[in-house]
Amino acid sequence: MRTFSGKLIIIVLLVALVGLLSWAILSLPFHGASLRAQVFGNLGNSGVSNPVTAVLLNFRGYDTLLEIVVLFLAALGAWSLGIVRLPDTMHPARPFLLALLRILLPAMVLAAGYLLWAGAHAPGGAFQAGAVLGSAGILLLLTEVQLASIITNWPLRIALTAGVVVFTGVALGTMILGGHLLEYPRGWAGTLILLIESVAAFSTGITLVVLFIGGRPSKSDPSVALKTPEERKEQL
């Protein structure tokens, strides 16, 4: 395909694609069929005052549920790639990062909690809070501090699945109580949204950490654990 005719075909196809996309955009009505009025009209019943959160967790809660399932499936995919031995050492490989994290981590957890809480009335919400928690976890992982004994077993699996389990549980619970899927009982919307968002944020953070690990985390060889980073490097 390195020939001139090959390039010509690619150029023609690309121009056609750009033309098609431009035509699709230009043929849209200038003032599209907007659901803005409906969203703002029902905002009072949604349990939150931020229209974005109202759409994500109430009006279109089903989409968000599926998004969380997709994230969970991605983590399962990474999980099945193989065992990754986490360093489990008393000698952190990056002492400066660890010292920085002692100051930074509480602030990151606080920021995640704020984003979660603010999502009810301002930009923020579960995904953003989860991303902040996830980056905190990734930084902690990079210090190679003793984490493996905490996060390799059931606690990690429970944290990973909690988002999907709680969201699905609420969805099914509303059906059992006589409503439709994810039709929150009157007056309970705000509480249920906060519950789902809190668990989902936590699970999202853990999911991102598992994606970063890129496999099923496991404890490292105990003979490696007692050694300093320099010794470990020599062994490798």
Place this chain on the structure above:
Amino acid sequence: MTWSQWLLDLPLALVLIWLAWRLLTSADLFKAVVLFIAFGLLMAMAWVRLQAVDIALAEAAIGAGITGALFLSAFNRMNGVQRKDDKDQDDVKGRNV
């Protein structure tokens, strides 16, 4: 739209396109990852300018932060695998983070 907004938006849009071009054509993968992170941060600014603060937050945290970290970790792992292939292939499963 006033001239001061144009002064902010036009360079932002141009730099975004330039960064996208540079990162896609870069032969050096590490450079491409760094450019991608820079692209994500500027994209977050663009979302702020479009008054989509929610998307800006997600873009900065996930697009620039965590995707960047994932790319860097994948990049390191690729190098590790290549180096190990030179020596032997026994311990692919026992790799460290």
